[in-house]
Structure formats: C-alpha cells, structure tokens
Amino acid sequence: MPKVNLNHMEASILLALLISVVLGVVTKKSDKDRWNYGLYCFGCFMATLFGLGWLMKLGHG
Amino acid sequence: MSADATKIPQPAKPGVPISKWLPVVLIAWAIPGGGHVYLKQTQRGALVGSATIICFLFGLMMRGAFFEPQTGDLLLTLINVGGYIANLMTGIPYYLATWLGYNQPDVAGHVHDYGTKFLVGAGLLNILNMVDAWEIVTGEKD
Numbered sequence: 055m056p057k058v059n060l061n062h063m064e065a066s067i068l069l070a071l072l073i074s075v076v077l078g079v080v081t082k083k084s085d086k087d088r089w090n091y092g093l094y095c096f097g098c099f100m101a102t103l104f105g106l107g108w109l110m111k112l113g114h115g
Numbered sequence: 116m117s118a119d120a121t122k123i124p125q126p127a128k129p130g131v132p133i134s135k136w137l138p139v140v141l142i143a144w145a146i147p148g149g150g151h152v153y154l155k156q157t158q159r160g161a162l163v164g165s166a167t168i169i170c171f172l173f174g175l176m177m178r179g180a181f182f183e184p185q186t187g188d189l190l191l192t193l194i195n196v197g198g199y200i201a202n203l204m205t206g207i208p209y210y211l212a213t214w215l216g217y218n219q220p221d222v223a224g225h226v227h228d229y230g231t232k233f234l235v236g237a238g239l240l241n242i243l244n245m246v247d248a249w250e251i252v253t254g255e256k257d
C-alpha cells in the first residue's frame with residue numbers, strides 16, 4: 055500500500071468532497087437536487103475551512 | 116391556527132418484514148454501495164460506494180490507526196468505542212485490511228491523524244449508505 059502525505063488543506067478538501075457526494079446522493083430525490091445539495095454542502099465545508107483557518111491564524115498571530 | 120392543528124392523522128404504514136430489509140442492510144454494511152446495487156440503484160450505489168471506499172483507502176494510505184474498544188473515563192470510552200464501532204461499520208474492507216495485517220499504531224503527526232479520521236469517516240459514510248438502502252427497501256424513498 056503506497057503512502058501518501060497530504061497537507062491539511064488537501065486532506066480537508068478531499069474529505070469535504072467525499073462527504074458532500076454521499077450527503078448529496080442520499081438526502082435528495084432528484085438528480086438536480088442532489089447536485090445542488092452536494093455543491094451546497096461542499097461550499098459550507100469550504101466556508102468553514104477557510105473561516106476557521108483565518109480565525110486560527112488571527113488568534114495565533 | 117398552527118401547522119400541527121391542520122395535520123390530518125395518517126394511518127400507520129404496515130411494517131416491512133425484517134426478512135425483506137435485513138439482507139439489504141447487511142449487504143449495504145458488508146460492501147459499501149452494495150445495498151443500492153442489490154436494489155438496482157446501480158448509479159447511486161457506485162457513487163456512494165466509491166466515495167466510501169476512496170475515503171477508506173486514503174485512510175489506509177495515510178497510515179491512519181484503527182480504534183480499539185478501550186474503556187476508561189467517559190470521554191476515553193466514548194472516543195475509543197465510538198471510533199471502533201465506526202471502523203466496524205465499513206464492513207468487509209475493514210476486516211480485509213485487518214486480516215491482511217494492517218496494524219498501524221496510533222502515532223503523532225497530522226498525516227496519521229487525518230488518516231484515522233478518514234477511516235472513521237468511511238464507516239460513518241457507510242452508515243448513511245445503509246440507512247439510505249433501508250429507506251429504499253421500506254418504501255420511504257424512491
């Protein structure tokens with residue numbers, strides 16, 4: 055099994071993408087709603103990721 | 116008038132026999148996405164199954180650790196037993212990795228730490244897959 059070294063950003067984006075796919079597929083009934091909800095979830099993950107990232111940077115200086 | 120007051124009571128749905136949904140839920144647990152494929156929802160099964168497997172494989176490649184069901188104080192028990200259950204929920208991929216000798220100790224480092232979270236995340240995603248398969252077989256969802 056090869057070893058991969060992802061940094062914080064890559065790992066977070068990958069996890070957000072995978073979770074968004076599953077949440078989009080299992081929670082909505084039509085393909086359009088699935089796309090919309092999947093993209094919405096991914097957007098929320100990204101907003102949280104960057105928001106908390108900046109909060110930590112500003113908090114720690 | 117509140118929204119609750121206008122609700123018309125619906126007759127209870129007849130229960131779906133356990134012999135109908137249990138095999139589907141077991142297949143969905145054992146093979147991520149398998150429950151959907153069994154129910155002829157191939158595209159959905161492929162999507163959710165591949166997302167779960169990719170999450171699990173990245174967890175292994177990042178050398179994440181599997182949880183052991185250790186007990187102690189409340190928080191320790193919650194984290195370890197919860198993590199262990201989430202690991203078990205991945206189904207056959209978890210057992211396959213264990214049988215093939217994957218035994219990564221819990222070491223410090225952000226890559227290992229993310230790997231552990233990916234392994235737990237794969238189990239949690241598979242729980243969502245199982246619930247979705249159950250909803251399809253019981254007619255709660257198309």
